[in-house]
């Protein structure tokens with residue numbers, strides 16, 4: 001069985017989620033091939049060796065000079081036709097999902113997004129496995145029958161692990177057939193956002209929910225976040241009310257955080273919020289309701305009015321720092 | 323604009339005894355926030371360009387509720403593609419929606435834009451809009467956080483890992499929208515009254531079952547509680563600071 005992994009990169013810089021896809025694919029078979037899109041990614045081969053890749057197919061084409069989802073899909077279809085692997089695996093990122101969905105649409109083949117490795121049965125023609133729904137709040141057992149199985153790996157559902165016996169990855173350049181119409185969806189313009197703390201990567205997130213009550217109510221939360229060098233987050237109730245921008249929203253349709261500490265202030269802890277918050281290593285809930293879901297699932301809680309408690313915490317931090 | 327009726331679970335999500343569906347006893351129904359935002363984008367574009375919006379859903383007869391909600395916001399035509407209510411795989415969903423779009427277009431000419439959510443709230447397959455666009459042979463970009471139309475070109479903006487990308491698609495085109503692109507409007511009283519009179523056109527689902535099938539649903543195990551209550555009110559601030567100090571944050 002040959003497994004093929006789509007290597008995701010941004011203008012030649014490897015996207016780390018690719019290591020999750022490689023780890024997943026290596027568990028399915030040791031005949032592990034990878035494919036890089038565009039000659040700008042040719043230099044990635046050594047990074048892939050560490051994960052057990054033996055052959056790197058390198059797609060070269062004028063239409064692959066910058067990112068384009070249709071051109072990517074066409075390159076993949078070209079390779080699938082020539083190589084005929086059992087499965088094509090990508091990471092469950094925006095680009096991974098769209099690439100495989102576009103391949104599937106071209107082959108009129110199924111595509112399954114966000115699969116996890118545990119309990120995957122690939123012994124027969126009909127595979128059976130678990131995938132995540134509702135952003136991870138619910139698991140689905142699903143079956144898949146297809147000539148080439150197209151699968152993305154649910155993000156952060158496994159630890160990326162390099163192989164114990166790395167070999168060498170042989171580069172195999174190829175020129176795919178790409179329909180000229182694929183040029184329509186090549187990216188036209190791009191702006192790199194300035195580096196800095198993001199909600200996804202901040203070490204401390206101070207989140208506020210409906211209990212904050214107003215846009216002004218966030219002032220003490222901002223002060224606490226600043227005191228700890230963190231950022232402010234919020235629930236959908238807050239964004240829906242226009243109190244904060246959607247870029248601050250934690251959850252299924254917002255951002256998944258990985259903070260060391262998450263303060264959840266006046267947030268009830270609906271499952272769609274929880275799936276965004278649960279990646280935090282330590283959750284401190286502040287809520288008037290001791291039975292709120294956020295409180296019962298948290299590591300620590302303070303019961304009471306956030307408008308009194310949050311400023312008191314900031315004051316205590318400042319006092320201890322002298 | 324394509325919307326999908328889904329349950330609106332709160333603090334937990336329960337599965338029916340046969341493991342085939344979410345237990346919706348005491349639950350309301352809604353659509354994905356991405357779709358609410360796509361609907362808002364559609365309405366705003368229609369207002370700006372003197373156009374109109376049609377909403378399409380594939381689902382059980384009860385999905386009429388989501389169509390009436392769309393009508394209450396100002397959607398002119400609402401179309402229900404009926405299924406038997408069981409889980410419809412992405413290939414069949416896409417085939418049915420494509421068929422429905424073609425039927426509508428054969429009467430009234432092509433839509434300039436067909437809008438989708440980035441992913442459905444419940445099954446989250448990340449593909450229906452992409453498949454429909456391919457069948458209709460129209461350019462498609464998903465994940466839109468910005469969408470404007472001028473001179474028969476749709477300008478789509480999106481964010482991928484700290485990079486903002488811009489695409490430009492000649493109409494007719496297909497766009498998948500992400501929450502955050504706008505702030506969806508609420509229905510007015512007048513809109514709500516009018517929506518009761520909206521005529522729901524119906525069609526039937528078409529197409530064969532695809533290669534992916536749902537076997538069953540399982541709620542993930544609840545993690546055991548390890549909650550430590552630090553106290554009540556502002557007097558607990560010291561205990562919170564201790565936790566922060568333990569973690570090297572002070």
Ligand SMILES: Cc1cc2nc3c(=O)[nH]c(=O)nc-3n(C[C@H](O)[C@H](O)[C@H](O)COP(=O)(O)OP(=O)(O)OC[C@H]3O[C@@H](n4cnc5c(N)ncnc54)[C@H](O)[C@@H]3O)c2cc1C
Nearest residue numbers: 209210211235236237251252253254266268272288306443
């Ligand atoms: C498909 C779908 C996707 C969704 N995606 C997201 C998402 O990405 N992110 C998200 O957050 N939500 C999401 N939601 C919405 C989610 O279901 C909840 O509606 C939302 O999270 C509720 O926000 P909240 O906790 O702030 O408000 P509420 O549920 O109203 O909770 C307010 C809390 O504040 C407490 N409180 C009130 N006053 C005070 C006070 N003075 N001091 C302390 N505590 C106080 C209350 O006890 C209560 O627990 C989604 C919903 C759906 C259907």
Ligand SMILES: Nc1ncnc2c1ncn2[C@@H]1O[C@H](COP(=O)(O)O)[C@@H](O)[C@H]1O
Nearest residue numbers: 324325380438439441442447448449450
């Ligand atoms: N049953 C349905 N009826 C109408 N639109 C749907 C349906 N299922 C999916 N869609 C649309 O396709 C988008 C992507 O869905 P999915 O591929 O399931 O993630 C959704 O956000 C909807 O806009």
